[in-house]
Amino acid sequence: MPGLHDTRHYHLHHPVDLMTEFTVCESLGSPRSTTLRALGLGKPYGAILGDRLMEKGLLRQGARICEVGGGYGSLMRGLLAAHGAQVERVVMVDLSRALIGVQRKALGPWKDRVRFILGDALEVLPALSGADLFIVNEMIGDLPVWTGLDPNRLPADAAAVVNRYGLAVPETGPFHFNIGAIRLVEALCRKGIPAFLSEHSSDPIIPREMPFLAKGLDTNGWPREIRLTAHSEYTIRFSHLEQVARALGRKVESGSLLELIGYCSAEKARFIFNARACATDEQALTFEFLDHVREYRWLILR
Ligand SMILES: C[S@@+](CC[C@H](N)C(=O)[O-])C[C@H]1O[C@@H](n2cnc3c(N)ncnc32)[C@H](O)[C@@H]1O
Numbered sequence: 001m002p003g004l005h006d007t008r009h010y011h012l013h014h015p016v017d018l019m020t021e022f023t024v025c026e027s028l029g030s031p032r033s034t035t036l037r038a039l040g041l042g043k044p045y046g047a048i049l050g051d052r053l054m055e056k057g058l059l060r061q062g063a064r065i066c067e068v069g070g071g072y073g074s075l076m077r078g079l080l081a082a083h084g085a086q087v088e089r090v091v092m093v094d095l096s097r098a099l100i101g102v103q104r105k106a107l108g109p110w111k112d113r114v115r116f117i118l119g120d121a122l123e124v125l126p127a128l129s130g131a132d133l134f135i136v137n138e139m140i141g142d143l144p145v146w147t148g149l150d151p152n153r154l155p156a157d158a159a160a161v162v163n164r165y166g167l168a169v170p171e172t173g174p175f176h177f178n179i180g181a182i183r184l185v186e187a188l189c190r191k192g193i194p195a196f197l198s199e200h201s202s203d204p205i206i207p208r209e210m211p212f213l214a215k216g217l218d219t220n221g222w223p224r225e226i227r228l229t230a231h232s233e234y235t236i237r238f239s240h241l242e243q244v245a246r247a248l249g250r251k252v253e254s255g256s257l258l259e260l261i262g263y264c265s266a267e268k269a270r271f272i273f274n275a276r277a278c279a280t281d282e283q284a285l286t287f288e289f290l291d292h293v294r295e296y297r298w299l300i301l302r
Contacts, residue, residue: 002155005145005176008120010231011095018071020229022292023138024198024257029074038285039263046078048261049135049196054083056253056300058133058194064089066131068121068184069139071099073106076135080110090114091131093124122180125187134188134195141199141233143180145223149173165247167240176223178236185241185301189248194302198257200226201297202235205256209266212273213258213294238297250301257296 027035028045053059070092107114151169188195202221206214223234278284
C-alpha cells in the first residue's frame with residue numbers, strides 16, 4: 001500500500017535529541033572527541049569539510065553560506081573556527097525551534113555574521129537570496145519519502161517524476177522513493193549556486209583503498225527505513241539525485257564520506273573490520289564508525 005513518510009511533525013513538536021542518532025557531525029564534532037582521536041584525525045568535521053570546500057574552489061574569500069538543517073551547529077562552529085576569516089555571512093535554516101536555539105548558542109562567537117530562519121527548507125529555499133554556497137549535511141534522510149511503491153503500478157505523481165528524469169526503479173517491489181530529497185535537489189539546482197550534501201546512502205561508493213568495507217553491503221540498493229527515537233529516516237538513493245541535478249543542467253561530483261574526511265588507515269581498518277573483535281576502546285570506536293559511515297556519500301552540485 002503506497003504511503004507518505006514525513007518527519008515534519010516530529011521536528012516541529014518533539015525535543016530532537018541528536019545524541020540518540022549516530023551523526024558524523026557529533027561523532028567528530030569537537031577536537032576532544034574520542035572518535036576523532038581513534039581515527040587519527042586532527043580536526044573536527046566542520047574544519048575538515050571547510051578544507052575540502054576550499055580545495056574544490058567552493059569556499060572563497062567573502063563566502064556567504066547557507067546551512068540547511070544544522071542540528072546542534074557543530075559543523076558550522078568547526079568551519080567558522082577554522083575558516084571564519086573567509087566567511088562574510090551565514091544563514092542557518094532549520095525546522096526545529098529547539099535546534100535553532102542550540103545553534104544560536106554554538107555560533108555565539110560569530111553572532112554578528114549569522115542569521116537564523118525557522119522553517120521548512122522545501123518552503124524557505126525558493127525565497128532565499130544572497131547565499132553563494134549551500135551545505136546540507138545529514139538532513140535529506142529526514143525529508144518526505146513515498147513508501148511501499150509497486151514499480152509496475154506507480155501512482156501518477158511518482159510516475160511523472162520517474163519519467164521526467166529517467167530514474168531507475170527496481171524490478172520488483174515494494175520500494176521507497178526519496179521524493180523530499182529530490183524536491184530539495186530541484187530547489188538547490190534552481191538557485192544556480194553550488195551545494196554540498198551528505199547523507200546515509202542506499203547506493204554507497206566504497207573507498208578504492210578499502211574494498212573490504214563492501215562486505216555484506218548492497219552498493220546498488222533502494223532506500224531503507226532506519227528507525228530512530230520517535231521517528232524514522234530513510235537512506236538516500238544518490239544516483240537519483242545525481243540524475244535529477246544533471247537533467248537540470250548541473251555538474252555533479254560524488255564520493256565516499258570516509259574519503260572526504262581523510263580517513264586513510266587502510267591496513268588498520270582492514271584488521272579491525274575483518275576481525276570484528278576489538279581489543280581496545282580505540283578499535284571499538286573505529287569499528288563502530290567504519291561500519292556505519294561506510295554507507296555515507298557526499299554530493300557536490302556545481
Ligand atoms: C539528523 S539532523 C542533522 C543535523 C546536522 N546537520 C548533523 O549533520 O548532525 C537533521 C537536521 O535537519 C533539520 N530538519 C529536518 N527536516 C527539516 C526540514 N524539512 N526543513 C529544515 N530543517 C529540517 C532538523 O531539525 C535537524 O537540525
